[in-house]
Amino acid sequence: MIQQHGGNIEQLRCILDFSANINPLGVPDSVKKAILGSIADIEKYPDPYCRELRGKLSKHESISVDNIVCGNGADDLIFRMVHALKPRKALICVPTFSEYRRALYEVGCEICEHKLSEQNNFDVTESIIDVLDSSLDMCFICMPNNPTGRLIAPELLTKIAAKCSENGIVLVSDECFLDFVSDSESYSLRRYFSESCIILKAFTKLFAIPGIRLGYALCGSSKLTEKIQKSGQFWSVSAPAQSAGIAALYEADYVRKTREYIADERRFLAAELIRLGVKVYDGAANYFLFRSRTGLAEELLAEGILIRDCQSFSRLTEGFYRVAVRTHDENIRLISALGRCLNG
Template sequence: MKKLVHGGDIYSERNIKTIVDFSANINPLGLPKSVKEAIVSNLDNYMNYPDPLCRELRQAIAKHESTLADNIICGNGAADIIFKIALALKPKKTLLIAPTFSEYEESIRYIDGEIKYYDLKENKEFNIEKDILDYITADLNMMFICNPNNPTGIPVKSKEMIEIVKRCEEKDVILVVDECFIDFLKDEEAYSISKFIDKYKNLIILKAFTKIYAMAGIRLGYMICSNELILDKVNAIGQPWSVSTVASKCGVAALNEVEYVKKSKENIEVNREYLIDELKKLGFKVFDSKANFIFFKANDKELNVKLEEHGVLIRSCRNYKNLGDGFFRIAVKGEKDNIYLIDCLKKIGVV
């Protein structure tokens, strides 16, 4: 049986009645009202096959992203598209950040590609430094970068990201930028480079409805790219109905939720600062996350196991490359859950 490497495993059998899941980084406000209404109001449409071209959804995304619908490919979550990119483009050598989201490596391993790593350093607070440009060499075919990074939550400003895009362009490297968490940033315009998609033909942007719209169980993501050859290759991979009618209708509804997103940002900011302050008071080393999750280090390597006894799930980061025991990630949840987590940590009494 496949071993689970992600958070959000609330389905495993446990000897506890209540689970508070801090291991998955989902918007604590839950599904927007309009998304719930879209699920119910379109019930009669579910007897038909979905639109394999996702025409209505792609038009809505194009308007939201200020680009052309032809520049968009939709999929069954961002992870689905990551594998499609790897299968379609078959990079022989890929540069990855370490630590980062595991599906990049999984997709490259699946096609037997070689991987080169840029190791983030604890003594540099896990920040991406300017020397990353030296790692982008002519023998590379592809690079993945998560902005803000998962599990650290640390973003890279758009100015620095554009330097990376340009270096990749010079070396004929395709750059895949995962912006799935960028919607949670207070000033996302200072970090996102999706507006440059038409300018750089070596650039692919990944986004998803999973986190910001709390649609993890619905599964919906997309990529943006202005390179027709790349788009044609990725479009040719996979089965034609990877996006269900339910997901498509939910996506169209979600993109109109401007106030919901604004409220979500404000809610995350307040609760993130509370958690960071409380974790620091307890003696944990907390890194400078700007996303909807917090990355920290504890002396107690079994902290996740002890918290589970209290019905709390957190993400151990021991399986991330370049991390070891003692690193953990928690989602930023609502006030009541956050207070409960801190109370549980105080009861455990160790850091």
């Protein structure tokens, strides 16, 4: 079953979903309460500028409120920034998240693919520096990359940021999954921020609220922020979403526990996948890319488990799959089902 995105289980019943990379610890109680407490506000239009949320984010991210724009999920912001900046030529590193390409197509942008090699575990390497020239208007990087989970080495990221700044390229770093990484600060573009940089972040995955839709962008200049803010719909973030985001920013202990839990379960799940004889492309995110025989997704679906068939990703073919890191009991169920499918 070839999917455009993970988490599409509306037509499936009694399914254990490993296709969507959502925090297995679930929604924090404080966030649930904040959403319920915002019900009285749904009779009014939400603040189009998300003033309170951006104020809290400003302190949380140590950046001026003028450099923050909020949106209806990170996906919304991808489309808004592309429509606002209208790049003529852009670079994406494939395989990667498909929405960059879709947004760029909408504005008639010429899309250049920097192809990541399976022999190099789909890592971004020094070869990208040679293609970052003045003909480009925008470059998308994803850390950890989706679906590979791989990070860009900090020393290489330094060179990428410098080359983009030198050539006037807007560098967009999608860091929606970076908060799952224990030493996330070491890999963030924030260390190499310039006026032409944008960092994408979301509450969706970390706080397990994909149904709420809430993301934000950190911009290297207030001019970029203003352009993105003016693009797209005026009331882009609902009142419940704004309340959820404000509550989530106080959940430091939840984030710490999440990172520890994901790290432990990653080790367990990677070892078990390797034991079953599949090729694992070990990364740093709360999901794995692995390679096995064709038809495995359908076989697992018959077992009541949905995984992400990755054929829809550029550069990936039949036999590539992505699975989320879930609770220990759920991970055991996945391994048991995989064992039955692969070994009888």
